[in-house]
Amino acid sequence: MADLAAPVLDVRGLKTVFHTRAGEVHAVNSVSFSLRPGEVLGVVGESGSGKSVTMMSLLGLLPSPPADVRGGQVLLGGRDLLKISPKELQSVRGAKVGFVFQDPMTSLNPVFTVGNQIMEPLRKHMGMTKAQAADRAVELLELVGIPDARRRLKSYPHQFSGGMRQRVMIAIALACDPDVLIADEPTTALDVTIQAQILELVKELRQKLGMAIIWITHDLGVIAAIADRVMVMYGGQVAEHAPVKELFANPQHPYTRALLRTIPSISGEREARLQVIEGQPPMLTAEPASCPFRARCIHSLDRCAHENPGRHGVDGKPLGTGHDVACFWSPDLMAEGEDA
Amino acid sequence: MLDAGAQPLVQVTDLKMYFPIHTGLLRRHTGDVKAVDGVSFSINTGETLGLVGESGCGKSTVGRALLRLYEPTAGKVVIDGQDVATLTPEALRKKRPTMQMVFQDPQASLNPRMTVADIIGEPLQEHANLDEQGRLRRIYELMDQVGLNRSFANRYPYAFSGGQRQRIGIARALALNPKFIVCDEPIAALDVSIQAQVVNLLEDLQNRLGLTYLFISHDLSMVRHIADRVAVMYLGRIAELSPRDALYARPLHPYAEALLSAVNEPDPNRARRQRIILKGDVPSPANPPKGCNFCTRCPKVFDLCRQVKPDLVQVEPGRFVACHLYTNSNAGPTGTQAPISDNQQGVSQ
Numbered sequence: 001m002a003d004l005a006a007p008v009l010d011v012r013g014l015k016t017v018f019h020t021r022a023g024e025v026h027a028v029n030s031v032s033f034s035l036r037p038g039e040v041l042g043v044v045g046e047s048g049s050g051k052s053v054t055m056m057s058l059l060g061l062l063p064s065p066p067a068d069v070r071g072g073q074v075l076l077g078g079r080d081l082l083k084i085s086p087k088e089l090q091s092v093r094g095a096k097v098g099f100v101f102q103d104p105m106t107s108l109n110p111v112f113t114v115g116n117q118i119m120e121p122l123r124k125h126m127g128m129t130k131a132q133a134a135d136r137a138v139e140l141l142e143l144v145g146i147p148d149a150r151r152r153l154k155s156y157p158h159q160f161s162g163g164m165r166q167r168v169m170i171a172i173a174l175a176c177d178p179d180v181l182i183a184d185e186p187t188t189a190l191d192v193t194i195q196a197q198i199l200e201l202v203k204e205l206r207q208k209l210g211m212a213i214i215w216i217t218h219d220l221g222v223i224a225a226i227a228d229r230v231m232v233m234y235g236g237q238v239a240e241h242a243p244v245k246e247l248f249a250n251p252q253h254p255y256t257r258a259l260l261r262t263i264p265s266i267s268g269e270r271e272a273r274l275q276v277i278e279g280q281p282p283m284l285t286a287e288p289a290s291c292p293f294r295a296r297c298i299h300s301l302d303r304c305a306h307e308n309p310g311r312h313g314v315d316g317k318p319l320g321t322g323h324d325v326a327c328f329w330s331p332d333l334m335a336e337g338e339d340a
Numbered sequence: 341m342l343d344a345g346a347q348p349l350v351q352v353t354d355l356k357m358y359f360p361i362h363t364g365l366l367r368r369h370t371g372d373v374k375a376v377d378g379v380s381f382s383i384n385t386g387e388t389l390g391l392v393g394e395s396g397c398g399k400s401t402v403g404r405a406l407l408r409l410y411e412p413t414a415g416k417v418v419i420d421g422q423d424v425a426t427l428t429p430e431a432l433r434k435k436r437p438t439m440q441m442v443f444q445d446p447q448a449s450l451n452p453r454m455t456v457a458d459i460i461g462e463p464l465q466e467h468a469n470l471d472e473q474g475r476l477r478r479i480y481e482l483m484d485q486v487g488l489n490r491s492f493a494n495r496y497p498y499a500f501s502g503g504q505r506q507r508i509g510i511a512r513a514l515a516l517n518p519k520f521i522v523c524d525e526p527i528a529a530l531d532v533s534i535q536a537q538v539v540n541l542l543e544d545l546q547n548r549l550g551l552t553y554l555f556i557s558h559d560l561s562m563v564r565h566i567a568d569r570v571a572v573m574y575l576g577r578i579a580e581l582s583p584r585d586a587l588y589a590r591p592l593h594p595y596a597e598a599l600l601s602a603v604n605e606p607d608p609n610r611a612r613r614q615r616i617i618l619k620g621d622v623p624s625p626a627n628p629p630k631g632c633n634f635c636t637r638c639p640k641v642f643d644l645c646r647q648v649k650p651d652l653v654q655v656e657p658g659r660f661v662a663c664h665l666y667t668n669s670n671a672g673p674t675g676t677q678a679p680i681s682d683n684q685q686g687v688s689q
Contacts, residue, residue, distance in 0.1 A: 046531035046532060046533055046534075047531055161621045162395075163621060164621070191394035191395055191558065192394065192558070192560070192599060192602040192603055193394060193598060193599060193602045193617075193618045194394075194621070195602065195604075196601075196602035196615060196617055196618075197617055197618075199604075200617055218531065218532060219604070219606075220532075220606035221561075221603065221604030221605060221606040222604050223606075224604060224605060224606050224607055224608040225604040225608075244608050245608050245609055248606075248607050248608055248609055249609050258533070259532065259533060260606070262532055262533055262535070262536040263532055263536075263561065263606050264561045264562055264564060264565035265561060265564075265605065265606065265607075266560055266561045266564060266588065266600065266603045266605060267588065267605065267610075268610070270564060270565065270585075271565065273540060273543070274536040274539055274540055274565060275536065276533070276536040276537045276540060277533040277536075278537075280501050280503075281531075
């Protein structure tokens, strides 16, 4: 993609903490990334890795308390979203950044028609009249491939199937021509054949509209199908970041390497036994002073227990543009005989 | 796994499970949701049969009807020599220990007010003649088997992670030494790094205890790993039933082909198979299309498909397909469809 273009979204050192009865939970720790026009950034990680919280923090979508976005910068079009007023932020959400959530059933309001829900951002952010908004809504529904769009405006969410509802969600997110689309596990609740339809649609839309997309998922198959670059998250931090082909061909972080080996494949050699990552993800009760993956890591070094490894480049490119990893160990250290 | 003299432990014949629809003021019976509409298969002792399909295709209903958690509308379910579908309540109760189930959501299927020992011990209390000591010994034994620390026996489910909860569910299913276990999406609610742990456990237990599994899942990659044979369901019927390697190498039914092509290979550097994007959605099982269930979305549909329901027949040794492309060599597809011979490579008859 456009390698040299200025980023549309630039996130630096984001930190989010939740205050709970059991103490603080450090859900996001110094996460930095950038997004350039027209590219798809895939974000992978298991539940609790902080991938959704990161994106919600950007847009002030987390209720505070308990959430507390403690530090960092979120630059969108030259403005720091963490510094602007709630009112200004509201005009950013929907207009500049579209958000598609995981579950299309719970994120659509069941008592309003689909047309009503698509027209809401158009009237609010673009100042359209009702008739203009209705015309644009029809256009949007056609864009996401819903047949008989004009009539469907009057339908309620329950009259749509899961895949259709997700298309409606995408239409709402696209309504005001956002620069950035954030999609949080948009296909996880869908069947594979419907998922294939949505992936195809998003690829097509991105080509047509040229927007940048952040695609959050735990499914490496989806990442391989859609992303240009990938950010692997673990324990609220970025473990590894690389262009998609590079990540799959040359994973550096022991977590990424293990993750790639735990999933069985649909083709090729069939493994006799699945590789496992022993143990459980960490509880993030304090800002980690050591590597969050240490307890489950098969390569952990003495150093990992005392220092939290920062991200460092693997291929000599500046951080956030090429391949970087947050780990002291490296596959080069692997002695000939060491078990991979 | 497929020994020469392997006897089918489970033999399902023409299983139907309809859920009645009642409408109007008088709640008149106006139709049926045909969740399972004539399904037949068998599972050999020690074998794992994978049952795959998309949500709403009836795969979980098959699993539940098999163990008679639903009263099947019609059909025979012979498990270890007895037809479960027609057993009297008392005989069914005696039969229960041989057939057990592992549920999808380990959060919802464990009683939050019971300790782990109570949960695993409940089937023992109900069916086994053990004293307090013996029961506790058995509970510990089961916890060891599924890799749970014995010292957790008096904790409640909330204190465990998803993967550990699933281990509790598996221990409960194993308590009465069953022969047959229905695993209904046992890993769907778990994170990828935990899924492998649970699947390896299920495989170890199968090897050690000689268990027979029906493994219901929508995860085609995982089914390829665990199953010996795979049945692909669509809208209440089996579209294809084939040995695992044959199915994944060369799916015969157009739906099986589309389903496999939709799976995202977790490697962008590997050449992928040609993706077939199916148009539209699955029709309602309350009103399935006339003829073949798949005829509304099938890329290879021809006239006959809209008239006659294809039967599940053996088209190659061990491979069963319900599709007119393989049985009706005279009726060629019309219009621009590919000639039928192209779709019949390797078909012996």
